[in-house]
Amino acid sequence: MITSKPFTDSDTNGRMRRKLLNKTLWLYLSYAIVIVTAASIGFYFFLRNLYSEEVLEHLYHEKTTILKDPSINTSNVAEWNKRNSLFKLIPSEKEIPERFYRAFYLDQNEGEMVPFMVLDSPIRINEKHYTLRLRASLLENEDLIESILLVFTLLLIALLGGIIFITQLVSRKLWKPFFQTLEQLETYEINRKMEVRLPNTSTEEFQRLNATVEELIRKNSLIYNDQRQFIENAAHELQTPIAILSSQLNLLSQSEELTEQQALLIENMEVSNRRFQHLNKNLLLLSKLESDSSEKEPVNLTELLEKYLELLQDAFGFSDITIRPQIQQNVVVLANSFALSSLIENLISNALKHNYEGGIIEIELTEKQLIIRNTGAPHPLNTEQLFRRFQPSSATGSGLGLSIVKKISDQHLWTIEYVFQDKKHVFSLLFSSAN
Amino acid sequence: MKCLIVEDELVLAQSIQDYLKQHDFVCELVSTTQTAIEKIELHQYDCVLLDLALPDGHGFDVIRHSKQQRMDHGIIIISAKENLDSRIEGLQLGADDYLTKPFHLSELLVRIQALVRRKQFQGQNDSVFNEIVFNLLTKRVTVNDTVIDLTKKEFELLTFLIGNNGKVISKSAIAEHLSGDMADLFDNYDFVYAHMKNLKKKLVAAGANDYIKTVYGLGYKWQDA
Numbered sequence: 267m268i269t270s271k272p273f274t275d276s277d278t279n280g281r282m283r284r285k286l287l288n289k290t291l292w293l294y295l296s297y298a299i300v301i302v303t304a305a306s307i308g309f310y311f312f313l314r315n316l317y318s319e320e321v322l323e324h325l326y327h328e329k330t331t332i333l334k335d336p337s338i339n340t341s342n343v344a345e346w347n348k349r350n351s352l353f354k355l356i357p358s359e360k361e362i363p364e365r366f367y368r369a370f371y372l373d374q375n376e377g378e379m380v381p382f383m384v385l386d387s388p389i390r391i392n393e394k395h396y397t398l399r400l401r402a403s404l405l406e407n408e409d410l411i412e413s414i415l416l417v418f419t420l421l422l423i424a425l426l427g428g429i430i431f432i433t434q435l436v437s438r439k440l441w442k443p444f445f446q447t448l449e450q451l452e453t454y455e456i457n458r459k460m461e462v463r464l465p466n467t468s469t470e471e472f473q474r475l476n477a478t479v480e481e482l483i484r485k486n487s488l489i490y491n492d493q494r495q496f497i498e499n500a501a502h503e504l505q506t507p508i509a510i511l512s513s514q515l516n517l518l519s520q521s522e523e524l525t526e527q528q529a530l531l532i533e534n535m536e537v538s539n540r541r542f543q544h545l546n547k548n549l550l551l552l553s554k555l556e557s558d559s560s561e562k563e564p565v566n567l568t569e570l571l572e573k574y575l576e577l578l579q580d581a582f583g584f585s586d587i588t589i590r591p592q593i594q595q596n597v598v599v600l601a602n603s604f605a606l607s608s609l610i611e612n613l614i615s616n617a618l619k620h621n622y623e624g625g626i627i628e629i630e631l632t633e634k635q636l637i638i639r640n641t642g643a644p645h646p647l648n649t650e651q652l653f654r655r656f657q658p659s660s661a662t663g664s665g666l667g668l669s670i671v672k673k674i675s676d677q678h679l680w681t682i683e684y685v686f687q688d689k690k691h692v693f694s695l696l697f698s699s700a701n
Numbered sequence: 702m703k704c705l706i707v708e709d710e711l712v713l714a715q716s717i718q719d720y721l722k723q724h725d726f727v728c729e730l731v732s733t734t735q736t737a738i739e740k741i742e743l744h745q746y747d748c749v750l751l752d753l754a755l756p757d758g759h760g761f762d763v764i765r766h767s768k769q770q771r772m773d774h775g776i777i778i779i780s781a782k783e784n785l786d787s788r789i790e791g792l793q794l795g796a797d798d799y800l801t802k803p804f805h806l807s808e809l810l811v812r813i814q815a816l817v818r819r820k821q822f823q824g825q826n827d828s829v830f831n832e833i834v835f836n837l838l839t840k841r842v843t844v845n846d847t848v849i850d851l852t853k854k855e856f857e858l859l860t861f862l863i864g865n866n867g868k869v870i871s872k873s874a875i876a877e878h879l880s881g882d883m884a885d886l887f888d889n890y891d892f893v894y895a896h897m898k899n900l901k902k903k904l905v906a907a908g909a910n911d912y913i914k915t916v917y918g919l920g921y922k923w924q925d926a
Contacts, residue, residue: 529918
């Protein structure tokens with residue numbers, strides 16, 4: 267099941283799913299990170315100010331107490347200063363304005379510099395100007411920051427974990443029908459008469475998706491079938507006029523007083539008619555192959571090939587093309603014998619037609635594969651278009667041969683491959699599902 | 702010999718008639734199953750050429766009828782349907798041969814001849830053309846009572862040519878006759894020429910007349926000098 271595949275999955279489904287997940291996940295995650303960070307910073311400053319105000323208030327209160335203290339006079343300032351570590355009376359030239367600020371002082375207990383809130387206020391003792399400096403440690407403030415950070419980090423982790431978990435859950439549960447539909451579509455082939463069973467779902471969007479997809483498939487198979495039917499009918503209807511043309515030409519060539527020129531005209535017409543006939547036959551074959559999933563039976567491929575080889579030896583015993591068969595005995599494949607014959611015929615025919623004088627055809631058959639190698643054009647064929655319809659590589663070909671080969675090999679779940687190797691064109695048919 | 706052509710394409714039926722006429726076949730043309738059945742009930746035929754898709758029914762009805770009535774004419778189906786199933790069904794019903802349209806008239810002729818020969822003599826007899834005698838069953842060929850050794854293809858070629866005595870036969874018709882369905886394998890018919898040359902050489906060497914004529918641009922012809 268696609269939905270249970272791990273994140274690291276590298277196939278198409280996995281990538282698609284990761285993308286979709288990541289998109290929502292990243293959005294949620296970045297939003298959460300921004301909010302939590304901003305909140306912790308804001309909260310920190312808010313709390314710090316609150317605390318500073320508290321400390322300052324405390325300092326003002328102290329100041330008021332000290333100012334009211336009658337025991338302080340110029341003579342005991344030094345002693346008073348010694349008694350109070352946090353309050354100092356500093357003599358000054360003139361009266362300074364009252365101010366407060368933050369500063370670092372060495373803390374005796376901690377042995378390090380710690381932040382303090384400082385309040386300087388002018389004071390007059392015995393008509394002399396003094397500055398009363400009051401301090402209060404802000405050390406607890408730092409503890410506060412630590413606590414806040416801890417709390418917010420925990421919050422962030424909980425939030426992120428929650429988001430990831432929920433996204434997973436969403437993808438697994440909510441998106442399940444979507445991936446089931448996707449899976450169905452990926453295996454769907456229009457030329458196979460296959461049922462598409464889309465899952466039932468209570469999600470409205472997926473219901474719509476499934477309904478649309480079902481309608482699309484229904485319409486397209488209808489159009490596809492119409493078209494296939496049309497090709498089949500057209501090809502069938504063409505058979506009779508071709509037959510008439512052919513018989514008329516037969517009769518015409520029996521005429522007693524034909525000039526050379528007329529004979530040549532008749533010959534050209536016959537050649538064209540044969541091409542026409544051949545093309546039509548292939549069209550019929552193609553539409554037939556697309557329409558039915560014919561029954562398969564064990565076919566002795568060795569015997570079939572030898573039948574062709576006999577004919578080839580017979581036909582090419584006189585020509586310069588050398589045929590080198592290497593055929594394993596009793597190779598039996600599960601196939602539709604009619605289709606298999608067409609396939610072999612087309613492959614061998616290609617190897618012959620695109621060859622040159624003195625060329626070679628190698629035919630190799632094992633239980634796993636059929637390989638046909640032939641000499642021919644000195645450059646590799648265009649593999650992208652090779653198996654498509656009406657991509658003839660020669661003026662005389664119908665352009666249907668290899669698409670028939672491909673179609674048949676697809677129907678049998680075989681693999682047809684082409685490579686250009688050692689100046690030979692190599693077609694390999696792999697019976698991957700053959701028994 | 703009498704032949705009934707059941708075919709709704711009149712032009713095609715007529716060209717078959719024309720071609721067969723010169724080989725001592727008397728042909729009658731009908732275009733429906735109904736008239737075909739009437740004809741075979743009234744007359745004795747050696748061979749029935751039967752199209753399957755007819756305006757008033759399927760050609761198989763004619764086969765069924767003639768088999769029920771135990772008629773002994775041969776039946777060759779000529780159909781535009783290149784379809785293994787209908788071929789098998791037709792032959793199972795009792796047709797003797799099946800030819801897919803389009804076909805060469807020369808091919809049709811030798812099929813009819815082979816069929817008639819099978820029906821009349823069970824293929825046992827020797828066929829004679831002047832000094833040449835051949836037996837379809839044993840594949841033995843003699844020229845002036847001397848046995849000549851022909852390959853399988855050369856024998857097929859010989860009987861095809863003699864069967865179409867006096868007719869121009871195109872190279873493609875010969876190629877198809879020799880290679881059956883596999884004629885499409887070939888782009889050119891050089892092998893026809895090669896077989897023809899060998900056959901000619903063997904016949905002449907054995908003292909036969911040179912009956913094989915090359916007709917420029919069209920093919921070959923077996924001609925009684």
